[in-house]
Amino acid sequence: MTPLPRHQSIFFLIMRRMRAPLILLISIMAISVLGLTLAPGVDADGNPAHLSFFHSLYFISYTATTIGFGEIPYAFSDQQRLWVILCIYMSVVGWAYTVGTVFALLADRNLQQAIRTQRFLRAVQRLREPFYLVCGYGETGRLICDALDRLGFRAVVVEQDDSKVGEIELHSYHADVPALSADARNPETLKFAGLTHPNCIGIIALTNDDGTNLAIAIAARLLAPKVPALCRAETQETAANMASFGTRHIINPFEKFSEYLALALHAPAAWNLLTWLTGLPGTTMQRERDPPHGEWILCGHGRFGRMLAHVMEQAAVPVTIIDRQAPSIPSTRWVQGDGTGAPALEAAGVRRAVGIVAGTSNDVDNLSIAVTARELNRGLFVILRQNHYANHALFEAFNYDVNVVPSQIIAHECLAILTTPLLVPFLEEMKRRDEAWCDRLLRRLTERFGWEVPAVWSERINLARAPALYRRLMKGVELQSLLRDPSNRDEPLACEVLYLHRDDDDHLLIPEPDTELRAGDELLLIGSPDARREFGLILSHEHALAYVLSGKDLPGGWIWERLSRRKPSDAASSCN
Amino acid sequence: MNLEKVIFGFFIVLAATLNFGFFVGDIDDPAHHDIYELFAAIVVSLIATVLKFGDRTQIGAVHLSTSLVADLQLLAAAMVWGYAAHISASGLTPEMVARVVSLSGGALFANVVSVVILIAETIMQRR
Numbered sequence: 272m273t274p275l276p277r278h279q280s281i282f283f284l285i286m287r288r289m290r291a292p293l294i295l296l297i298s299i300m301a302i303s304v305l306g307l308t309l310a311p312g313v314d315a316d317g318n319p320a321h322l323s324f325f326h327s328l329y330f331i332s333y334t335a336t337t338i339g340f341g342e343i344p345y346a347f348s349d350q351q352r353l354w355v356i357l358c359i360y361m362s363v364v365g366w367a368y369t370v371g372t373v374f375a376l377l378a379d380r381n382l383q384q385a386i387r388t389q390r391f392l393r394a395v396q397r398l399r400e401p402f403y404l405v406c407g408y409g410e411t412g413r414l415i416c417d418a419l420d421r422l423g424f425r426a427v428v429v430e431q432d433d434s435k436v437g438e439i440e441l442h443s444y445h446a447d448v449p450a451l452s453a454d455a456r457n458p459e460t461l462k463f464a465g466l467t468h469p470n471c472i473g474i475i476a477l478t479n480d481d482g483t484n485l486a487i488a489i490a491a492r493l494l495a496p497k498v499p500a501l502c503r504a505e506t507q508e509t510a511a512n513m514a515s516f517g518t519r520h521i522i523n524p525f526e527k528f529s530e531y532l533a534l535a536l537h538a539p540a541a542w543n544l545l546t547w548l549t550g551l552p553g554t555t556m557q558r559e560r561d562p563p564h565g566e567w568i569l570c571g572h573g574r575f576g577r578m579l580a581h582v583m584e585q586a587a588v589p590v591t592i593i594d595r596q597a598p599s600i601p602s603t604r605w606v607q608g609d610g611t612g613a614p615a616l617e618a619a620g621v622r623r624a625v626g627i628v629a630g631t632s633n634d635v636d637n638l639s640i641a642v643t644a645r646e647l648n649r650g651l652f653v654i655l656r657q658n659h660y661a662n663h664a665l666f667e668a669f670n671y672d673v674n675v676v677p678s679q680i681i682a683h684e685c686l687a688i689l690t691t692p693l694l695v696p697f698l699e700e701m702k703r704r705d706e707a708w709c710d711r712l713l714r715r716l717t718e719r720f721g722w723e724v725p726a727v728w729s730e731r732i733n734l735a736r737a738p739a740l741y742r743r744l745m746k747g748v749e750l751q752s753l754l755r756d757p758s759n760r761d762e763p764l765a766c767e768v769l770y771l772h773r774d775d776d777d778h779l780l781i782p783e784p785d786t787e788l789r790a791g792d793e794l795l796l797i798g799s800p801d802a803r804r805e806f807g808l809i810l811s812h813e814h815a816l817a818y819v820l821s822g823k824d825l826p827g828g829w830i831w832e833r834l835s836r837r838k839p840s841d842a843a844s845s846c847n
Numbered sequence: 848m849n850l851e852k853v854i855f856g857f858f859i860v861l862a863a864t865l866n867f868g869f870f871v872g873d874i875d876d877p878a879h880h881d882i883y884e885l886f887a888a889i890v891v892s893l894i895a896t897v898l899k900f901g902d903r904t905q906i907g908a909v910h911l912s913t914s915l916v917a918d919l920q921l922l923a924a925a926m927v928w929g930y931a932a933h934i935s936a937s938g939l940t941p942e943m944v945a946r947v948v949s950l951s952g953g954a955l956f957a958n959v960v961s962v963v964i965l966i967a968e969t970i971m972q973r974r
Contacts, residue, residue, distance in 0.1 A: 293897045304886070305886065
């Protein structure tokens with residue numbers, strides 16, 4: 272549902288709907304009061320008297336609101352009582368109607384939607400921190416929001432499905448995630464969701480409809496050209512179209528995975544390094560068995576299977592395809608069937624094969640293929656495609672070698688691009704290196720940091736990000752002298768520089784420890800989260816930097832200067 | 848012809864005429880100012896106000912504000928009358944009547960503005 276065109280109209284909507292009951296209420300009160308002033312009565316002395324407007328308004332007010340103080344100022348005559356009976360029933364009808372209208376109004380879907388939209392708008396306008404705009408809260412969207420939340424970024428969600436928006440409220444995020452249920456194809460919706468907000472630092476289009484993602488890419492390009500857009504595209508045409516609109520990052524889950532698989536097949540160390548570096552923060556990876564060389568079986572020749580077959584062909588891996596329809600590539604071997612039964616697998620030579628890819632779009636089929644194949648050949652290397660995150664438990668129970676979850680692939684990729692832009696060039700560079708180099712690096716890094724996904728971050732040496740270091744650069748600062756613990760400089764800081772990017776297009780992969788830093792350098796670091804905080808302190812804090820570089824504590828202020836001059840050793844040790 | 852417009856115009860003009868009826872006469876003579884007429888003016892003015900609820904146009908907003916002014920003035924007049932007739936020791940003196948009537952005179956002006964807007968709106972629509 273699209274937001275109302277004018278949001279100040281909620282108040283008017285209520286007023287307009289309350290018109291009829293209010294007029295009825297006023298009329299009933301007016302008639303009652305008027306009648307009571309006209310009805311003949313007698314006062315305490317028995318003289319004929321009429322109630323004044325003041326007294327009748329008083330009487331009707333407490334009678335109509337069911338308070339009932341009795342007959343004031345003196346006992347009523349029968350004529351007055353007759354009129355009061357009428358008044359009581361009229362006012363009951365009037366109040367019932369009014370209250371009924373108010374409740375109907377509050378339960379009105381349109382009004383609720385309008386109120387929710389307005390609350391969302393206000394929440395987005397009030398965001399004072401940088402935030403990402405996430406369109407589509409499916410499996411991938413949820414993973415991204417989770418990870419952004421854990422990394423301390425704010426997110427705003429636009430999702431078409433009402434029930435998924437409700438899910439966000441139930442999900443316990445640290446920070447509030449404003450969510451709107453609306454069609455993201457509408458540029459107005461994107462504007463409401465903060466696309467043109469000065470604090471919007473990225474838009475992520477993850478809906479499962481390519482057309483919608485394309486519309487978001489176009490809107491982002493035209494309405495907020497400076498905001499980087501990350502879009503999911505399932506077909507080549509959409510990807511090309513997005514690229515023509517200058518979309519910074521286009522992610523095709525199928526292509527991405529076949530790329531990863533190709534890496535896994537011919538460079539397992541690089542593949543392990545990649546999964547370790549791009550994993551979701553807080554998870555632990557394990558070194559997987561390297562895919563063996565030999566004959567492979569590929570079940571399912573859809574979009575995913577086709578790309579895999581292409582990749583395997585390029586890597587000169589012999590492949591047998593099992594599918595109901597003949598594949599478009601005539602040169603490959605093809606067995607008709609769906610792979611869930613033993614006959615088709617036998618025909619494809621499962622006993623000879625070294626590996627199998629269960630890549631159909633049905634999770635149950637994929638599991639069935641994997642189980643049957645393992646029964647026929649115990650040592651088979653199994654690559655499973657998991658389409659739905661909800662089937663996680665089933666897949667975990669099966670002892671697979673590689674599990675492919677498209678939503679996870681996209682989420683990892685998005686996060687890597689968004690949070691550490693330098694990671695992408697590093698990974699590209701890494702893929703170009705030989706296997707032995709990757710293996711050495713992986714072994715060294717995992718020995719030092721363990722298999723838990725490390726903190727990966729970038730630092731830029733400039734006045735804003737690293738004020739302390741920036742002022743020292745003239746004297747020459749070597750990388751190794753920086754990576755020291757700021758509380759004890761004899762201990763190395765638990766982090767490592769993987770990549771150094773210089774302004775003049777020069778870049779260093781794993782820079783040497785004696786590399787001298789220059790202004791404008793950008794570093795890609797990995798390490799423990801503590802090291803990340805401490806490194807930030809070294810870069811920005813004059814005293815921490817001085818201690819790390821020279822081992823001396825800078826005296827701060829006149830008194831401390833005096834004290835430190837008298838007891839230099841104490842001052843240094845008190846810091847530990 | 849639109850029934851809604853008829854009712855709308857009716858209430859606005861009726862509010863103005865009742866108000867005028869109460870207002871005319873010697874300002875401090877209770878015999879010239881009937882309290883029932885003030886009551887009718889208040890009720891009709893309140894209904895006219897509610898009828899103006901929910902109009903989002905600029906002219907609708909001015910309509911509503913003139914009506915709110917009229918309501919305020921008339922209710923103030925009614926309160927002064929109630930105070931004079933029931934609470935103050937001296938009762939409904941000529942000064943009190945003059946206060947009530949002058950307050951309703953203010954309301955009359957707001958009601959006239961309302962009628963002028965109504966006429967202007969009608970003329971604009973016919974063109």
